[in-house]
Amino acid sequence: MEIKGKVALVTGANRGLGKALVQALLAAGAAKVYAGARDPAAVDVTGAQALKLDVTDRATVQAAAARAGDVDIVINNAGICLRGPALGEDAESLIARHLDVNLYGVLRVSEAFAPILGRNGGGALVNVLSVLSFLTIDQVAAYCVSKSAAWALSNVIRLQLKGQDTVVTNVHVGYMDSDMTAGIDAPKTSLRDAAASILDAIESGQPELLIDELSRQVKASLSTQAPAYL
Numbered sequence: 001m002e003i004k005g006k007v008a009l010v011t012g013a014n015r016g017l018g019k020a021l022v023q024a025l026l027a028a029g030a031a032k033v034y035a036g037a038r039d040p041a042a043v044d045v046t047g048a049q050a051l052k053l054d055v056t057d058r059a060t061v062q063a064a065a066a067r068a069g070d071v072d073i074v075i076n077n078a079g080i081c082l083r084g085p086a087l088g089e090d091a092e093s094l095i096a097r098h099l100d101v102n103l104y105g106v107l108r109v110s111e112a113f114a115p116i117l118g119r120n121g122g123g124a125l126v127n128v129l130s131v132l133s134f135l136t137i138d139q140v141a142a143y144c145v146s147k148s149a150a151w152a153l154s155n156v157i158r159l160q161l162k163g164q165d166t167v168v169t170n171v172h173v174g175y176m177d178s179d180m181t182a183g184i185d186a187p188k189t190s191l192r193d194a195a196a197s198i199l200d201a202i203e204s205g206q207p208e209l210l211i212d213e214l215s216r217q218v219k220a221s222l223s224t225q226a227p228a229y230l
């Protein structure tokens, strides 16, 4: 799908990858870009249409869908990543908190926008996942659980939307240079490069995008005797 002339919506668009995606979509000639954010006043990209959208709040998701009935491209980007153990007193609430944003947020937005994409000819639905959909590290256990579940959800949504010609793209990436990885000393993909790769994947209709070498290596290991998650 050519991005030029299309209408797009990005969740979590006030900073990080979401903001970079809004900028890249506008630079690529999108006719309109809705920048969804919990606080629309925090959206500071010239030319973007700020839209209140908290993915944990069904009412704001539905209000956003009522306003953005012209979208061709929806990018589920909003996400949280908090540190904490997989087992223990706080584990259940931490996992629930991650699922609310990283899994049910994707579900709420996809449910609300799928009929719109269908009416507008199919379009594209992009789900920003992680290398941690394939791999678990215990410092951010709840995040890994949520991104693994979101990977499964995205694959199910692809099957369900096949009949209406919506291309669903799973995006996996290791470290990107955003607030989420502040303080982590590791090679990071720039937000601009990550956004450019995602736009290329939309244009070529790819069902899966592995942005960086880490994602590619971990994914490749899954079919070996020593998969990364072991």
Ligand SMILES: NC(=O)c1ccc[n+]([C@@H]2O[C@H](COP(=O)([O-])OP(=O)(O)OC[C@H]3O[C@@H](n4cnc5c(N)ncnc54)[C@H](OP(=O)(O)O)[C@@H]3O)[C@@H](O)[C@H]2O)c1
Binding pocket: 011, 012, 013, 014, 015, 016, 017, 018, 037, 038, 039, 053, 054, 055, 056, 076, 077, 078, 079, 080, 081, 101, 128, 129, 130, 131, 173, 174, 175, 176, 177, 178, 179, 180, 181
């Ligand atoms: N950074 C990485 O290394 C990395 C790696 C793999 C995957 N990812 C994924 O990439 C995506 C973007 O992450 P990022 O690196 O740009 O993180 P970020 O800089 O922390 O930005 C996260 C964005 O999500 C928004 N958000 C959080 N909860 C929300 C909610 N309930 N409703 C709507 N928006 C909400 C935040 O809004 P507020 O400003 O209101 O909090 C913010 O705009 C996420 O899905 C993340 O899991 C990131």
